[in-house]
Amino acid sequence: MLSPILFVIIAAAGIGLFARKVGKIRRNIFLGQPLQRSDRTAARWATMARVAMGQSKMVTRPVAGFFHILIYVGFVLINLEVLEIILDGVSGNHRLFKPLLGDFYYFLISFFEVLGVGVILACIVFLWRRNVQPLARFKGPELTGWPRLDANLILLIELVLMSALFGMNIAEANMPEQGGYLVSNLLAPLFGGMSPEALHLTERICWWLHIIGIFAFLNYLPYSKHFHIILAFPNTWYAQLEPAGQFSNMESVKKEVELMMDPNANPYAATDPEATPARFGAKDVMDLPWKSLLDAYSCTECGRCTSVCPANQTGKLLSPRKVMMDTRDRLEEVGKNIDKNGSFIDDGKALLGDYITAEEALACTTCNACVEACPVLINPVSILTELRRYQAMEASQVPSEWALMFGNIENNGAPWQFPAADRLGWADNLEVKTSNPSA
Amino acid sequence: MSATKILHINTMAELMAKGEQAEILFWVGCAGSFDDRAKKITKAVAAILDQVGIRFAVLGTEESCTGDPAKRAGNEFLFQMQAMQNIQVMNMYEVKKIVTACPHCFNTLKNEYPGLGGDYEVVHHATLLQQLINEGRLRVADGGPFKGKRITFHDSCYLGRANGIYEAPRQLLEALDVELVEMKRSKTNGLCCGAGGAQMFKEAEKGTKEVNIERIEDALEVQPSVVAAACPFCMTMLSDGVKQKERENEIKVYDLAELIAQANGLID
Numbered sequence: 001m002l003s004p005i006l007f008v009i010i011a012a013a014g015i016g017l018f019a020r021k022v023g024k025i026r027r028n029i030f031l032g033q034p035l036q037r038s039d040r041t042a043a044r045w046a047t048m049a050r051v052a053m054g055q056s057k058m059v060t061r062p063v064a065g066f067f068h069i070l071i072y073v074g075f076v077l078i079n080l081e082v083l084e085i086i087l088d089g090v091s092g093n094h095r096l097f098k099p100l101l102g103d104f105y106y107f108l109i110s111f112f113e114v115l116g117v118g119v120i121l122a123c124i125v126f127l128w129r130r131n132v133q134p135l136a137r138f139k140g141p142e143l144t145g146w147p148r149l150d151a152n153l154i155l156l157i158e159l160v161l162m163s164a165l166f167g168m169n170i171a172e173a174n175m176p177e178q179g180g181y182l183v184s185n186l187l188a189p190l191f192g193g194m195s196p197e198a199l200h201l202t203e204r205i206c207w208w209l210h211i212i213g214i215f216a217f218l219n220y221l222p223y224s225k226h227f228h229i230i231l232a233f234p235n236t237w238y239a240q241l242e243p244a245g246q247f248s249n250m251e252s253v254k255k256e257v258e259l260m261m262d263p264n265a266n267p268y269a270a271t272d273p274e275a276t277p278a279r280f281g282a283k284d285v286m287d288l289p290w291k292s293l294l295d296a297y298s299c300t301e302c303g304r305c306t307s308v309c310p311a312n313q314t315g316k317l318l319s320p321r322k323v324m325m326d327t328r329d330r331l332e333e334v335g336k337n338i339d340k341n342g343s344f345i346d347d348g349k350a351l352l353g354d355y356i357t358a359e360e361a362l363a364c365t366t367c368n369a370c371v372e373a374c375p376v377l378i379n380p381v382s383i384l385t386e387l388r389r390y391q392a393m394e395a396s397q398v399p400s401e402w403a404l405m406f407g408n409i410e411n412n413g414a415p416w417q418f419p420a421a422d423r424l425g426w427a428d429n430l431e432v433k434t435s436n437p438s439a
Numbered sequence: 440m441s442a443t444k445i446l447h448i449n450t451m452a453e454l455m456a457k458g459e460q461a462e463i464l465f466w467v468g469c470a471g472s473f474d475d476r477a478k479k480i481t482k483a484v485a486a487i488l489d490q491v492g493i494r495f496a497v498l499g500t501e502e503s504c505t506g507d508p509a510k511r512a513g514n515e516f517l518f519q520m521q522a523m524q525n526i527q528v529m530n531m532y533e534v535k536k537i538v539t540a541c542p543h544c545f546n547t548l549k550n551e552y553p554g555l556g557g558d559y560e561v562v563h564h565a566t567l568l569q570q571l572i573n574e575g576r577l578r579v580a581d582g583g584p585f586k587g588k589r590i591t592f593h594d595s596c597y598l599g600r601a602n603g604i605y606e607a608p609r610q611l612l613e614a615l616d617v618e619l620v621e622m623k624r625s626k627t628n629g630l631c632c633g634a635g636g637a638q639m640f641k642e643a644e645k646g647t648k649e650v651n652i653e654r655i656e657d658a659l660e661v662q663p664s665v666v667a668a669a670c671p672f673c674m675t676m677l678s679d680g681v682k683q684k685e686r687e688n689e690i691k692v693y694d695l696a697e698l699i700a701q702a703n704g705l706i707d
Contacts, residue, residue, distance in 0.1 A: 245601025246550035250515045254555070257519040281513060310631040310654075315647030363644040366511050366636030367596040372627050388513030401641035402512050409517055413503030414469040415640055424499040426471070426478040427448035432486040432705050434442045 007089035007211075014215030021222040025297060028335040031344075032290030037238040044237045047377070052236040057375040061304070064129075067122040071158070074119035075229070078112050078165070085211055110182035113169065116162050117183060123155045123162075130155075137303035142322040147225065147301055154226045161213045167206035171199045228300035232376040235298035238291055239377035244368045247385060248289075252280065281389025284350040285331045288386055295378040296327035305370035305380060311363040318363035320370035320380035326355035327383060352387050358397065361387040446489055450499040451532045461496035463488075464529070464559075466539035466548065469504050470671035476678065477540075477671035483700035484540050484564050490705060491576045495538070501528050505547040512637040519555065522547075526557035536560045538567050540696060542597035542670045543635070549602070563598055565669050565695050569607040572614050579614050583702030590617040590698075591663040593654070593677060594629035595670035608669050611695050615702055617665075622657040630654050632676035639672050655680030659690075666692045 050056045055072060059065035084097050098105045130138050130151055138151075166184060173179030173188035175196070191199060221227050240246075259265045282288045305320035306312050312319050330351045338344050352358065364384045371379050391397050398406075405415045412420045454461055465488065471481040488495045506521030529537075537559050539545050549561035562570075571577035590612055598604045605626045612619050624630045633643065633650025643649060655677060658666050666681070668674045677692045693701075700706045 243546075243550055243602050245546040245597050247510060249519065249551060249554045253515045253519050257516065257523055260520070261523050280515070308628065308630075310633060310650045311644070311646070313630075314633075314643075314650050314653050316644045318644070359644050362641075363646075364636050365596070365631045365633060365638050365650065367631035368600040369596075369628075369631065372600050385511075385513065388511075389515055390513070392513030393516060398512065398514075399641045402637065405512070405637070405640040406509060406514055406517055409504045409506070409509055409521060413521075414473060415504060415508050416469065416473055418473045420503070421500055423467075423472045423502060424448070424450070424497070425473075426467070426481050427446075427485075427497070427499075430446040430448060430482060430485065431443050432446050432482070432489070433707075434444050 004090055004092040010212060010215060011086065011089065014218055018218045018222070021219070024335055024339070025222055025227075027338075028331050029290050029293045029297065031286045031331070031334065032288050032293040033286075035289040035291050037240075037291055040241055043241055044239075047239060047241070048233055048237040051239075051375070051377060052232045055375070057373075057377075060373075064302075067125050070115075070118040070122040071126075074115040074122075077115055078119075081109070081112050081165075082211075082214060085207070089211060106180055109169070113166070113181055113183035116165055120159060120162050123159050127152065127155050137307040140303060140306060140319060140321065142319060142325055143301065143303070147325065150224050150226075151301070153220075154224060157213065157217055157220070161210060161217065164206045164210035164213060168203050168210065171203035171206065174199050175203075225299065225301045228298050228376060231294065231298035235294055236377050238294065240379065244371050247382075250280070250389070279390065280393040281391070282383070282386035283352050283390045283394070285327060285334055286344070287390070288327070288351075288383060292327065292379070292383050292386070293331055295380075295383075296324050296331060298376050299324040299328065299378055300376075301325060302375070304373040304375065305378070308369040308373045310365055310367055310369065316360075316363040317357065318360045318384075323356055323360070323380045323383055324378060327351060330355050352390060356383075356387060358387075358391060360384075361391065362399065446485060448485060448499075449496040450501070451496045451534075452499070452501065454496050455532065460533070462494040463536045463538050464532075464534045465495045465497050466537050466541075466544055467497055467502060468539060468541035468544040468671070470675075471540055472502070474671060474675070476674055479706075480540050480671060480674070480694040480696055483694065483696040483706055484538075486700050486705040487568065487571075487577065487696060487703070488538075490703065491571055498528060498532075505544045505552075507543045507547045508637040508640055510547070510551070511635070512640075518551075522552055522555045522557065526552060526555060529557060529559065534559055536562070538562050538564055540564045540669075540671065540694070542595040542601070543672065546597045546601050563602075563604060563607075563669070565598070565608045565611060566604060568695065568699055569610050569614075572611070577699070577703075579699055579702045583615050585665065585698055585702060586616045588617050588665060589620055589661070589663045590615075590665040590667050591620050591622055591658055591661050592625070592667045592669075593622070593632065593658065593673055594626060595668070595673050596629070596631050596635050598669055599629055600627060608667070608695055611699065612667060615698060620661045620663060622661055624657055630657060632670075632673040634672035634676050639675070649680075651676035651680040652683060655684060659684065659686065663690060665698070666690060667695055667698060668692060669695050 055069055058068050087096050088094060101108065129135055169179065169181055169184035170187050170191050173184045174191050174194065179185060191202065279287060285293060301321055303321045309318065309320050334344060337347055361384050364381060366381055368381060371381055408415055408417050412418060449461065451461060451464065465484065467481055470477040503525055504521055505525065506518035509521065510518035537548055539548065542563060545561060545563045548559065568577065572579065592608055592612060594605065609619060630653065631650060632654050666677055668677055674692060674694060681687050681690050681692060
């Protein structure tokens with residue numbers, strides 16, 4: 001009776017700790033500014049089904065796409081078996097579903113084993129791609145230290161979990177009246193010479209290793225880039241449905257501009273302090289819309305964005321992946337500050353300057369290549385735009401050429417210094433030919 | 440055989456004074472109004488609209504920057520001031536439909552003006568020209584000067600990824616019976632020319648290469664005789680790239696409207 005109690009304690013601790021951390025992440029995300037993203041639910045479900053469940057953007061790079069789908073399908077389906085494992089653990093049974101499902105159970109476990117082989121294969125390929133093959137996007141300057149270790153750890157943990165699952169089944173394959181599943185049957189000779197006691201012990205060790213591994217993995221997720229396996233779903237659901245070229249029209253600015261343009265407005269009327277934001281644009285993570293913060297936690301640092309960024313590919317400092325990693329790192333720092341102090345106490349740091357430099361923000365051509373490339377619909381451009389808004393409207397720190405361009409637009413309605421009166425100059429004596437094949 | 444005529448361009452104000460209305464507003468944009476190279480694109484568009492008998496007008500001196508470069512550079516105040524001003528003018532003329540040869544103006548007018556009170560049907564000239572060909576109002580296929588030539592098309596970011604328009608420009612080129620060759624990076628994967636996001640108006644940040652050089656190298660790889668563009672800013676960047684590679688004698692950069700207008704014998 002000891003093991004079900006032990007199991008319940010481990011499970012409760014594992015799930016409880018995970019829920020606590022997720023609660024903190026949720027709080028951090030909602031430190032961001034409000035943004036309406038709950039409209040057109042049918043289109044949102046369709047986007048999530050296509051991009052997150054259907055992995056539609058993964059396959060644009062066929063090799064990574066194929067192996068990623070192996071892991072994804074394996075992970076989702078093998079989790080059905082985890083349900084049985086949890087019920088076994090709580091009830092003290094062994095393979096609870098076996099008598100209920102009969103022959104179908106053998107098919108199911110054999111099918112999971114085949115998927116397990118796929119997962120192991122994919123993990124090995126991914127480890128090779130990250131560490132042996134000289135793949136440029138896994139070697140960026142932001143991908144050293146912890147991010148690099150994190151990526152490798154996840155793959156190794158997945159290998160350990162799969163090995164435990166197979167260890168359990170291979171041990172059973174050598175027991176009378178047990179086993180009989182496709183892959184573990186073939187691998188049964190691996191444990192061929194073992195005594196019944198040793199087999200039983202191996203099976204138990206693998207069982208516990210697997211389930212404790214799963215709870216440990218669950219708690220590792222929120223600290224890791226691997227959290228994308230959960231956040232990919234909400235992140236695609238809440239993605240921008242409007243065309244990628246459409247940037248938000250700032251409501252706070254709209255009010256002020258309307259006041260300026262309205263000849264009947266009373267300029268001395270008290271403005272509603274609630275309606276005025278703390279600042280225009282973003283200096284720190286709390287100034288960003290909450291969706292950008294969800295984006296940051298959803299990023300798995302694959303670097304597809306950076307590998308297509310025109311600025312990055314021509315040697316500029318800007319890397320969209322780094323923008324996402326910086327946003328997450330700063331947000332985590334702000335979260336810890338709140339945990340410690342009850343509410344955020346100014347630490348003299350900010351996203352702009354301490355994490356992302358003005359030079360990086362200025363280098364973006366807003367071409368949306370990074371947005372297009374992201375398999376989970378993250379938008380680095382919107383973060384960079386908010387930083388630029390802060391620079392232009394609060395800090396008044398724009399390159400002198402841009403200041404000149406602003407001045408030209410204000411004075412003569414064009415980014416260059418041409419008189420507005422010459423705007424129709426192109427039409428003076430506009431001579432065209434009249435001979436044409438269509439006539 | 441090549442007779443010429445002087446084309447009079449109507450302004451919305453002129454038409455209004457006569458109690459008439461334009462079918463469509465031709466939004467020329469700042470580049471199309473002031474940049475010497477882009478003015479040729481403006482002329483090509485006007486010549487085509489005139490030839491097919493579309494009753495169009497321009498705002499002329501009443502047109503002002505859409506505010507796009509200000510918005511991308513972060514100056515939302517200036518953008519909204521420009522937008523409000525332009526919307527007031529267009530609403531006064533009861534504008535229903537707009538065509539423009541600039542993808543940046545197109546994106547801003549189509550996507551960002553509605554939220555500020557400016558609701559219009561906005562088309563980029565590539566889409567309009569393709570519709571005119573489909574409707575049989577514009578013909579280009581009979582022995583145009585570009586028949587069989589190797590032409591590659593550079594996707595403008597604000598037409599392609601920003602608004603999902605990839606096919607209309609290509610269908611135009613196919614109508615010209617050219618040999619359309621794609622660069623290794625095209626359509627959703629197309630590489631920016633380097634001008635967007637208000638980069639046109641400042642020096643690039645420190646790097647190892649200019650974006651337009653990286654892009655023109657993509658184009659040179661497929662050995663085209665013409666690089667086709669659909670944006671006045673891409674036009675500048677690509678033309679500069681070809682010049683820096685000293686290939687301007689063999690490789691021409693043309694806007695789609697110029698190719699169509701030339702094929703129709705409207706311009707040289």
